[in-house]
Amino acid sequence: MSFLSDFYAGLFYFAAFVLVAGLTNKIIQYARTPAPLKIPTTPAPTTRAGVVFRITREVVFFESLFRGSKWTWIFGWMFHFGLFLVTLRHLRYFIEPVWLPIEMIQPFGIYGGIAMVIGLAGLWSRRFLVDRVRYISSLSDHLILALLVAIGTSGLMMRFVVHTDVMRVKEFFQGLYVGQVNPLPADPLLLLHLLLVAALMIIFPFSKLLHMPGLFFSPSRNQVDNPREQRHVAPWARRLEQK
């Protein structure tokens, strides 16, 4: 019993470390790599505020995807927005006391979980049904979908079919903050759910999930359209000028 709890405690320390360190490392790498030329996809905003608005529309509404593919947009947005609600719902395990907005969002988190799984199913089916998408899908694309679907369904099953002692789950995670391993309920569904979530955290910085930080660093989206007004020179390009 305590072996399981110890194992999961170690796993989550490791997963959290990999996620945070890996993402930080990537973000630093993106931030440090210069963008030597002005390449916003035009028409582009001519002010910083405009760029913030553009990126916000991409993050919240997936504007470009909407223009590109309606089906992918519907399923993709359902999945991501569902995941967002689910994440908010899960915050109750990680904060004490639970903030009022998080308490109020609890029922919506369940709808989010359902939407998330439906969205994933739609996205996955496209990988089989649309020949172009089938062509570009690699094994890892399927596995990531499988992972997310398994996380979603195991979570929903704990809500609707086999309940677990959520208070002890919360105590387990609260304990990790202070280096204390409290016993985790030994429910197979819960253990599976947590194992998969840890796996997701670990692969995050090494996979296409990097699209999350990537969007914010994409020069075609985050640059201001003002090349005539402001000279833009990368440090390595400036060295060419001194020759």
Add this chain to the structure above:
Amino acid sequence: MAKADFQVPKLKQYAEIPPVAPGAMAHSAPFKSKPEFQATLGFPGELAPDWQRQALDKMGDLLGRYRSLRVYLDSCVKCGSCTDKCHYYLGTHDPKNMPVGRQDLMRKVYRRYFTLAGRLFPKLVGAEDFTEEVLADWYSYFHQCSQCRRCSVFCPYGIDTAEISMAAREIMDHIGVGQKYCNEIIGKVYKIGNNLGLPGPALADTLEGLEEDVFDDTGVEVKYPLDQEGAEILLVTPSADFFAEPHVDGLIGYGKVFHEAGVSWTLSSYASEAANFGMFIGSYENMRRVAQRIREAAIKLKVKRIVFGECGHAWRVAYSFLNTLAGPWDFLDQRYPIPQHICEFTYDLMQQGKLRFDKSQNDDKVLTYHDSCNVARASRMGDRPGGQFDIPRAIIRATCNHFYDMDEETIRDRTFCCGGGGGLLTDDLMELRVKGAQPRVEALNNLMQEKGVTHMAAICAICKSQFTKVLPYYGMDMDQIVSVHQLVSNAIILTGQDEEDTPDAGTTEADYADEAA
């Protein structure tokens, strides 16, 4: 109709997304650059035994210098949004011409050598060794991308395949695998001053001829000056403007507009080229070297302003990169945009009421407008986003009575490339060019059926050359493509022009009837 030894796509009434046909264009590759053209640009002449290491070193170098490359190679989730957006995919059905398919040619090498997942589990994440087969695929398919950026419009992360194909070409150039067309042309710019290798005296001759033609036509002495020190404006225009149809009619138009504006202007024989093929091969150094010529010419000729003629990628380099590559431009007149597009210049004069047009001079045409990719998606005109769409249309509407736009999904920032951009405007890629033109020609054809459109105006030398060449494959006429400033040239009423040359609208139809008879 032009003869083809390949299947010319059928034009449909409604755009169709074709099923994938793997390998359909695997045979397409441009001629390779000879060692002497490579040397001029500072690249090795041929493949060395350790080419793979050299290529990976270069890739690592570029990953550290271009945030776009790094972020784009990491971020793709294979959502499929771009898969039906590339004109080369739509025209050839080859899945490696889907933007993501093309990117993956580089991404699989990137993953293999630059990511943990690809080093440990190559099969799982689609990583592959950089073999000679992969290199051959690179050469073929990175020369089937016109760098038009249409894919980047629809990508949720703005991944721009142009950035990837530019990097791929840069890597290949650095291991001695260059493309003849681009690299030979850049060499000509260094040696002679323009893509076509027209020396100064030939330019002077041509321009003198234009002056005579315009005088015969209008009775007005419009000047087309070359290397005139102290002129206010330096005009930098694609060298096709000096002789090819319909380009030269555009150049005639620029001269007439300058004449009416009452400003002095000049061309330069040293910087007699707006095009900058350094961009196509993804070489910052070569792009900079070409751009510097414009700076040198501007200083030498002591001009106050720089105006660019009608050329798509040149306008991208001018608008987006010139300040970076050849600035700062503190010696020019800061009251005007630096550089300025000829359409901005003409539009400004129109706003000030300084130009008079007789629209009926273009009544033999029903027009539409082709948004050139680099103008549409990689630059701007005027001070508002989208000016690059509105300003050329405003000029066309001011100079023509009959104008219709093509299907909304094929214009403005969703415009289809002509099929010849990005350094592919070469006869050894004719099949690709014809097939890649299909989506644009289809939209044009539909408008011809619906609205009786006869001509398509464009502001890009590559578009004009490409359509002149490929329209006949689709049973259309090569002269259906016209310059925007050709329309300006036809309609403009020059001060002091013989009145009989500008018939009022009432007599026009009869006049044309006479001509027809």
